[in-house]
Amino acid sequence: MTEADVVIIGGSAAGPTAGISCRRRYPEKKVTLVRKEEKVLVPCGIPYIVGTVGSPEKNLIPDTLLSNNDIELVKGEVVAIDREKKLVSTDGGDVISYDKLVLATGSLPLELPIPGLDKENVFFVKKDVDYLQGMMGTLESVKDVVIIGGGFIGVEFADECRKHRHYEDCSVTIVELLPFCLELALDEEFCQEAEAVLTENGVKVLKNKKVEAVLGNNKVSGVKLASGEELKADVVIVGVGARPNTELASKAGLELGPTKAIKVDRYMRTLADDSVFACGDCAEKTSFFSGKLSRLMLASIATAEARIVGANLYGTCYHNCGAVGVFSTKIGERAFGCAGLSESAAIKDGLNIVTAKVAGPDRHPSSMPGATDVKLKLVFCKEKGLLVGGGASGGSSIGELMNVVGACIQHSVTAYDIALFQMGTHPALTASPIPYHLVNAAELAIKAMR
């Protein structure tokens, strides 16, 4: 048996972040992280192994992140937690005692009840190097790829399949149940723009379509849609979302909530046991806006929760304000992003809102190299001008623009505050200070609120 003060289970986004935060706050504590993989993938980088990055091996979280922060690494799957004796045991026979335990066991791909998903050449988006290597090998030799799910994972895979030179002669089709791809995150105009980029790049997008069955004998040969149509497929990639990985927590008697994630309080402590914390995709979330349960699973949320855990392990410092939901993606050369509530989500939540839309280049003058046209929409609550959401499309500047919008939402910034922001600008780096997107949109919203 080995001893540790803090044991963290999970080595992806949340686990190491909780360890590093703990190390910074409590330098005297012995921190051990247990993870089941030999090598850990950057989860958000998985679609890019297909083309841009080129292999799972080039998409890894380095172990030096742990060693540089004096976090001991144990490789093995935790198979049992004894909360009375405060011990965790791994499949390799390691037994580690803890004072505080952090569960960062993440999520697993959602499996739909579609017959035929067990056939050869059907792949789920698993965070597993060998599995994905196998998928890459298969993709090298196929003609027809069908992707079930037009959320950001499906869309990113489709785009990468088309971009990668080996797949130039193969067909890539997305089958999406909803009226638009990316609809759960973005407003319709951005979804339409994203779909147009996909189509231009050779991806076929089928919407309002439900996959009824995966066809073939042992190996997949096609998919059947509820409409009766059949699509030819040599490979099916299922990217329909994720579910919290909570079997271990359940076995240890920790309570799960209605979303089947581990129930935690606002300090990220499990309800059943003050010395056990949970963070990331395995932990239950509430919306920053409504306080209702949220199914958002993002690395940004996972790491923020992990920092709360790291700080709170030996003294309560932070509480979780809820999931804001900040996200961006890139399709072809066009980036799309959102923060907080889209206009349609705000309306669905019953908020009395005003929106403002602006467009213009992200350099000035627009003849500067790298200038890309940005479209930004901000959503404010009408009464006080509180910022509750934003969506955008444009170039690479969108990622950080959405982070600024997300930070403003999280800190209750209003249109009146944004209108007076003293933004740093430079011709080669930013939009012009005169029609600066964020400030301009705030001013337009103020005009509309009058």
Ligand SMILES: Cc1cc2nc3c(=O)[nH]c(=O)nc-3n(C[C@H](O)[C@H](O)[C@H](O)COP(=O)(O)OP(=O)(O)OC[C@H]3O[C@@H](n4cnc5c(N)ncnc54)[C@H](O)[C@@H]3O)c2cc1C
């Ligand atoms: C393809 C893809 C693309 C994504 N892109 C983005 C993006 O662009 N931006 C964004 O914000 N989010 C993105 N996400 C979501 C993001 O990856 C997740 O929210 C994030 O990985 C959650 O981190 P986590 O540490 O909670 O869980 P996970 O990443 O699931 O990690 C869980 C860890 O726990 C380990 N573990 C589980 N059980 C045990 C056990 N019993 N014993 C030992 N170890 C165990 C696992 O092996 C793993 O190391 C993407 C997800 C996917 C799948």
